[in-house]
Amino acid sequence: MSRLTLLLVVTLVGLFVTSLLTGPADIGIGESLTALFVGDGGPLTLVMREIRLPRVVLALIIGASLGLAGAAMQGYLRNPLAEPGLIGVSGTAALGAVLAIHTGLSAAFAFGLPLAALTGALLGVLLVMTLAGPRGTSLTLILAGIAVSALAAALTSLVLNLSPNPFAANEIVFWMMGSLADRSMAHVWLALPFTLVGWILLGTLGRGLDALTLGEDAARAMGIQITRLRLQLVVGTACVVGAGTAVAGAIGFVGLVVPHILRPLVGAHPSRLLWASALGGAIMLLAADIAVRVVLPARDLKLGVLTALVGAPLFLHLILKLRKERI
Template structure:
């Protein structure tokens, strides 16, 4: 299949799942009626449900999924390691920590974009730490170990911050920040996170050509005129913005950036410049599908997205480790 047709097929899947997300919910109404209520306000509560609850949820599903899928593909391109994934190596966890700290310190009240900005700062710190600790182009083991250490630390500090809160509801939020959910989000969340996610994704999409050169090795890439320092800077910034803003509104949803590039790499012939946009669409499709599934499995109970993603992602992860065993 040509690249254009793959992109077209993925877009169609995303569009279909977007519509599916819009018609999935606890309210017992037909899909046609739901979609009609999206455009025609007949004074019943249904248009309110469609426009203020389901539409922002579906939009966030697309944006969060695209951010995570794209970030995974870009990080894997830079580190030349298929296990690099924002959730696994602690970037999402650090983003969640930043978000929680901004909530607990009251920084969120200071200015409108405080929450995603704090999450961005956390994710940026996480990405820099992992890149620094794992070294570039080095083996899988340092990367995974650095990721394990960082995500445990971020998780522990998030729990600590929430347990220290005088608010009795704070401790119950640990699950949200670690597992992620899109339940009952509003357009306020879309407005807050969308600009940063789009900015991050745009930055990551520009790195395709450089990542392509990097597949030949760092020296070869440098001789082809790729500025490696600039590439790293753009990539860390892009990942931090996309993952940070996604985490600020949806919590830390893991494995999207692992599963999607893994599934699509073969279809795009392993070329990063093609894998990046394909992974963005694939991520959107996967998160939309997972978010539909959590609502079908346990209607109205807010089963966390991360639970489902781990069920899908962990086997892929194990499979990758199995294939890489014996390598240094």
């Protein structure tokens, strides 16, 4: 486990530095790092501190959040096909952002879009918890999340259908693809408080998730409060997914793919998988963000599109693997 953690940390640091040094401007490594840490207030300092650094930090915290939430969700539901968007929070957060673009709030107020997305995430988790009930089962939670996701998707499609402005509709479509371009440190500070709360809530679920591997009855016998654990899981997931969607749009498959890849390396223990998946999620999103700047630098390839292109085949591989295991 310690070797895996060391490998993940070294890879993460390497990708973090590589991402800081990757961009359309042809700038040397020494010159870039000097501008970042020393700085003289010139254009290069502005590029490093206000363009590249926020993008890299957001990739790290959003990727870690999605990986952590995915591992927690899979551990609670005891299903490797579960992912953070299952409870509908990403859909309602996206709906809030879409409404902000449609109504012009995002143009009138600099942080209208992320704040509307966070509001949508909050309303979404309240609706899911109301539908699932305080003593609902895991199946009830899944069904409530699917219902809320379907409703949010339908309302988002309705907004697009009724949009009288083709430019607004185009902006909505591109935002929903997910991207970290043109983000500032203000976006980092907006997402960070919610992200930290979510990390604390999800990161302390290890003992309960390990107990759940024996079944809910056995977990209760070991002193685990299932209702409290579920509430902690849902609120923590809402915090990290809502914050990430608010500032970067919809980015999928990270929370599904990363825990699946790392699970065999941690002995399939949910508690060990949590923080390993957080590191793995940050690595995946940093690597993907580097790729979108290198593969098609002039075409603005969206981050969510790339993660879907990578994640979908792995998802299909997981399905085929599960089918073979049951034969």
